[in-house]
Amino acid sequence: MEWLSLDLLPPLLRGFKITLLLTLCSIAVALCCAFLAGLARISKYAWLRGVATAYVEVFRGTSLLVQLFWIYFALPMLLDIQFSALAAAVLALGLNYGAYGSEVVRSSILSVPRGQIEATIALNMTVYHRMRRVILPQAWSMMLPGFGNLQIELLKGTSLVYLITLTDLTYQGMMLRSYDLSRTAAIFAWLLILYFIAAYALTLFIRFAERRAAAGRG
Amino acid sequence: MSQNNPKDEHDKPLVSYRKITKSFGDRTVLKELDLDVYPGEKIALIGPSGSGKTTIARLLMTLEKPTSGTIEVEGEMLWLMPRKGKLVPANEKHLHRVRSKIGMVFQHFNLFPHMTIQRNVTEALVHVLKIPKSEADERAMRMLERVGLQEHTNHYPSQLSGGQKQRVAIARALVMQPSVMLFDEVTSALDPELVGEVLDVIKGIASQGEMAMILITHEMDFARDVADRILFTDGGVIVEEGTPEQVFQNPQSPRLQTFLSRFLNGSSDGRTGSRVAAGAEQ
Numbered sequence: 001m002e003w004l005s006l007d008l009l010p011p012l013l014r015g016f017k018i019t020l021l022l023t024l025c026s027i028a029v030a031l032c033c034a035f036l037a038g039l040a041r042i043s044k045y046a047w048l049r050g051v052a053t054a055y056v057e058v059f060r061g062t063s064l065l066v067q068l069f070w071i072y073f074a075l076p077m078l079l080d081i082q083f084s085a086l087a088a089a090v091l092a093l094g095l096n097y098g099a100y101g102s103e104v105v106r107s108s109i110l111s112v113p114r115g116q117i118e119a120t121i122a123l124n125m126t127v128y129h130r131m132r133r134v135i136l137p138q139a140w141s142m143m144l145p146g147f148g149n150l151q152i153e154l155l156k157g158t159s160l161v162y163l164i165t166l167t168d169l170t171y172q173g174m175m176l177r178s179y180d181l182s183r184t185a186a187i188f189a190w191l192l193i194l195y196f197i198a199a200y201a202l203t204l205f206i207r208f209a210e211r212r213a214a215a216g217r218g
Numbered sequence: 219m220s221q222n223n224p225k226d227e228h229d230k231p232l233v234s235y236r237k238i239t240k241s242f243g244d245r246t247v248l249k250e251l252d253l254d255v256y257p258g259e260k261i262a263l264i265g266p267s268g269s270g271k272t273t274i275a276r277l278l279m280t281l282e283k284p285t286s287g288t289i290e291v292e293g294e295m296l297w298l299m300p301r302k303g304k305l306v307p308a309n310e311k312h313l314h315r316v317r318s319k320i321g322m323v324f325q326h327f328n329l330f331p332h333m334t335i336q337r338n339v340t341e342a343l344v345h346v347l348k349i350p351k352s353e354a355d356e357r358a359m360r361m362l363e364r365v366g367l368q369e370h371t372n373h374y375p376s377q378l379s380g381g382q383k384q385r386v387a388i389a390r391a392l393v394m395q396p397s398v399m400l401f402d403e404v405t406s407a408l409d410p411e412l413v414g415e416v417l418d419v420i421k422g423i424a425s426q427g428e429m430a431m432i433l434i435t436h437e438m439d440f441a442r443d444v445a446d447r448i449l450f451t452d453g454g455v456i457v458e459e460g461t462p463e464q465v466f467q468n469p470q471s472p473r474l475q476t477f478l479s480r481f482l483n484g485s486s487d488g489r490t491g492s493r494v495a496a497g498a499e500q
Contacts (some may be wrong), residue, residue: 118328
């Protein structure tokens with residue numbers, strides 16, 4: 001395993017830090033978008049459903065790359081806003097994966113059995129109380145597997161951000177490779193290992209959350 | 219209290235159904251139903267499946283909206299409220315107030331699976347009635363003792379048998395102290411050997427309660443023991459009503475006679491026989 005030498009690691013780890021930072025911030029933004037849009041899509045107000053549906057369809061229906069370019073390059077030219085590359089990346093990733101996540105939120109809420117809603121009516125709960133303490137806690141455990149998939153997709157999606165000047169893990173790999181093409185295999189092997197470690201950490205986190213959500217039920 | 223003579227003229231009805239019609243699409247399940255329930259009265263609704271019994275309960279619990287007609291609870295309309303001398307569609311606040319007088323126990327229990335037994339019972343006390351947590355815990359404990367489940371307060375619903383789940387559901391509804399409680403085929407989803415324990419609990423409540431009860435049931439012995447008045451529904455109308463003696467010993471309409479004969483002549487499917495037996499054990 002001599003070819004997989006450790007001297008490649010320090011520059012790659014610098015990129016890895018950016019990748020992780022982006023992933024975690026984007027997951028937070030995506031989670032917010034997913035809940036806001038998912039709840040809006042089952043709202044009783046038609047206009048709210050309309051807005052949420054438009055958001056979901058636009059961000060699911062266009063590519064993440066184009067969204068990155070729009071937020072980073074096109075918006076500043078049309079409007080007077082300039083995001084930092086990091087902010088633009090977090091925004092694009094968050095909005096994009098939030099759109100997919102909203103479907104997970106919506107379908108999980110709708111799959112809570114009708115009898116649960118009837119029980120909350122019979123106990124005279126308000127709509128808010130019902131959602132907060134009965135429906136969402138049960139829907140949450142159904143959302144987790146879907147969220148787990150999306151998190152990993154998002155992690156891998158961060159490799160596009162070098163196109164808006166961020167020096168993430170993939171970009172560092174590309175740079176190293178351009179110095180010495182003969183080490184291409186070693187560099188790509190390290191990329192595989194590092195991405196896998198990050199993805200597996202996310203998987204373990206979701207499993208932990210699933211076990212917590214299932215406490216007492218079985 | 220006029221429990222033995224519910225139609226005492228001093229009593230105003232607690233619940234009044236007036237010309238209630240309910241249709242699902244082009245299927246009419248209730249046709250111009252009139253029904254008064256008096257304070258403390260125990261009514262059993264019997265009749266074949268699909269005769270509209272469950273809809274009668276679900277309409278009162280506001281789980282369904284009538285197609286036409288009105289329901290009043292203590293003089294207040296369910297779905298309408300007065301505003302500037304006119305009746306307008308009820309808002310959430312109005313529904314919230316009227317619903318506080320009604321409780322319901324469901325065929326499939328509908329316990330909250332993510333909460334312990336204790337929390338299932340205290341949830342609405344704390345968050346709907348705004349009772350302090352310590353007092354709610356005490357009340358829940360008393361109620362769980364009453365249904366014989368004080369040992370299980372920290373268990374989750376999935377750890378209980380069907381009969382135990384249903385007793386928790388009864389405690390959960392009862393602790394809210396409604397004026398009228400609906401029992402919608404509460405033993406129909408239970409294994410035959412678990413039916414008795416649930417019926418026992420309900421009988422206990424009926425014998426000491428000032429609460430009115432509407433029992434939708436296929437347990438004829440149970441209906442006879444508990445109810446002040448039996449209503450037989452078929453095809454969306456109340457075909458016959460009377461005291462248990464009148465209805466069971468001297469049924470007038472051919473439809474009721476046919477219906478009862480299925481229960482009395484050793485039952486058609488074997489299951490009913492064991493249920494009557496389970497009901498008679500007490």
